Amino acid sequence: MKRWITETLFDDLGFRMTYEVERVLYEMQTEHQHLVLFEHRFFGKVLLLDGATQVTTKDEFIYHEMMTHVPIFAHGNAKEVLIVGGGDCGIAEEVLKHKSVVRLTQVEIDASVVEFSKEHFPEFTAPVLANERFDLVIGDGMNYVAKTNRRFDVIIVDSTDPQGPGKVLYSHRFYAACRRCMTKGAVMVTQNGVPIFQADELTAGIAKFRKLFADGSCYVAAIPTYVGGHMAMGFATDNAKLRRASVKTIADRYRKAGGFATRYWTPEVHVAAFALPRFIAEKVAKARKR
Ligand code: SAM
Numbered sequence: 176m177k178r179w180i181t182e183t184l185f186d187d188l189g190f191r192m193t194y195e196v197e198r199v200l201y202e203m204q205t206e207h208q209h210l211v212l213f214e215h216r217f218f219g220k221v222l223l224l225d226g227a228t229q230v231t232t233k234d235e236f237i238y239h240e241m242m243t244h245v246p247i248f249a250h251g252n253a254k255e256v257l258i259v260g261g262g263d264c265g266i267a268e269e270v271l272k273h274k275s276v277v278r279l280t281q282v283e284i285d286a287s288v289v290e291f292s293k294e295h296f297p298e299f300t301a302p303v304l305a306n307e308r309f310d311l312v313i314g315d316g317m318n319y320v321a322k323t324n325r326r327f328d329v330i331i332v333d334s335t336d337p338q339g340p341g342k343v344l345y346s347h348r349f350y351a352a353c354r355r356c357m358t359k360g361a362v363m364v365t366q367n368g369v370p371i372f373q374a375d376e377l378t379a380g381i382a383k384f385r386k387l388f389a390d391g392s393c394y395v396a397a398i399p400t401y402v403g404g405h406m407a408m409g410f411a412t413d414n415a416k417l418r419r420a421s422v423k424t425i426a427d428r429y430r431k432a433g434g435f436a437t438r439y440w441t442p443e444v445h446v447a448a449f450a451l452p453r454f455i456a457e458k459v460a461k462a463r464k465r
Pocket of ligand 1: 224228229230259262263282283284285288314315316317333334336339340341342343366
């Protein structure tokens with residue numbers, strides 16, 4: 176009998192997604208969370224933390240490219256980039272495709288996630304950990320942004336969901352501390368859940384952005400294993416022009432960056448991602464009035 180592993184993130188909604196497991200590759204309770212990695216015949220390697228899907232070999236490119244190339248090309252001149260979370264290094268690998276980025280710092284709370292990613296996601300970790308532009312800090316992202324004297328042009332919050340160690344990364348305190356270490360006109364993007372199931376998470380996030388930044392909104396992409404249709408990625412900046420850049424502007428920046436290979440992100444997809452379906456646009460508008 177094959178084992179089935181269940182995502183329990185939406186138990187309170189009476190909804191579960193279950194994977195038939197070919198082989199469990201790794202399972203442990205770390206200092207911070209429950210971690211299980213297994214092989215699935217369609218999605219390849221699948222990582223769950225505390226019962227929530229984090230990354231799969233099959234669809235990782237969508238989330239990693241959209242969390243990386245949208246803020247960096249929207250900014251247009253990012254040199255210093257910070258990733259909070261990002262354990263598997265999938266986003267770091269995308270950031271380092273931007274040769275204009277002088278330094279990338281990743282602050283990850285759980286060393287075991289990076290350790291086991293070295294063995295199981297070498298396609299991410301090998302190029303990243305060998306790159307001299309990359310700094311890895313093991314620690315709580317909240318403490319880091321509260322104390323660092325560094326300043327960042329782009330902050331990418333690739334966190335778990337608002338449970339366990341990831342909860343603080345959705346707080347006003349955290350966003351205020353991020354704003355403190357952002358350069359003028361910098362941009363912060365966040366993993367903000369799937370609006371159809373996690374509407375409150377989206378509106379709460381946008382409302383907090385609005386209290387701290389001139390412009391707080393989101394963009395969307397559909398990631399099959401972040402079940403629920405569109406996933407929202409929070410976008411916070413004091414430069415309200417950033418998310419209104421034209422396809423031509425983004426295409427010019429992409430060409431200048433060498434036109435590196437992508438599988439999901441394109442200049443057209445970038446601009447279209449900010450055209451929100453009405454039910455999401457209404458939630459964002461509501462959040463703005465809070
Ligand atoms: N893409 C995934 C998602 O959307 O659910 C997230 C991937 S990544 C694996 C999330 C990482 O955030 C994990 O490695 C986790 O250990 C890390 N993390 C959670 N809370 C953190 C905190 N307070 N500070 C730094 N990293 C944290």
